[in-house]
Amino acid sequence: MLARDFKSFFETSKRNGIILSFGGDISENVLFSLGEVLKLRMIQGETDATIAKRVFSIFVEQAQNIIRYSADKLPGAKASCGMISAGMIVVGVENARFFVVCGNEVPKADAAILHERLDHIAGMSSEELKRFYREKLRQIPDEGSLGGSIGLIEIARRSSAPVEFEFHDLGGERSLFCLKAYI
């Protein structure tokens, strides 16, 4: 059973073009290590350098969003080693295009704000995104933001299609937030 169950898990991943998948507690060190293997995988796959940079950039922004904004944080993480937060991050190739998906729990109150922000960003042209990004760079961060408010714009700018996102009500005070970007 053990190997058979995992075989189907691996095969499903492969069939979906997944080259990297991680679920669980994410720290900055985990982000760094996953990023290193992602880079190597893309070098080995002879990915175009510009595409590889975009994939890596979106991966970093998404992973840092999980670390900073996931509602599911490992308690007791010392300030010196930073936050440790639960979520999932998946990188794969679909119809010859890379994609990066992340998912994490967010407080319901944050979900509404995030939804609004993403609606705004997803409706922008690349020229508008560029202008919005520059505007945000010069501003002080949004309240409650750890300086990552431009992270979402960065993700949208590096994407080749509007970002897809969804919120799923988990009951209680939380929603599951998922974001998918195509490169």
Place this chain on the structure above:
Amino acid sequence: MDRIQIPATPRSPEVDFDFTAGRFRLSGESYPEDAAAFFGPLLQSLRTHLAASGSDPIVFEVALVYFNSSSAKALMNLFMRLEDAAGDGRRVTIRWLHAEGDETIAEAGEDFASDFSHARFDLVETSQTGD
């Protein structure tokens, strides 16, 4: 002020702030664990230097190959101080280095360039192999 030299790590840039010579340089990768903790002291020392050192010219060179959005924010904070100093009459040159064919970094340079009107902002293309 004492020169600040910090070696590069795989995720944070090499820093060389030579206050006496008026030469500043950041190079390498930049997505530090905590961008505010990394860049905060650098911003502070640049501010102190600008306030104290009269009008000696400054050359600030950026040769980053990748930086995340938190680092972009920090760069903007450094640049705003430099632009202000240039507005006050100091000769300030920012040299933004990007490897040939690296559209991402070149485009980022263009983004930043539009915020300068007093400081000089040079986009410098380098060969693939070095800078």
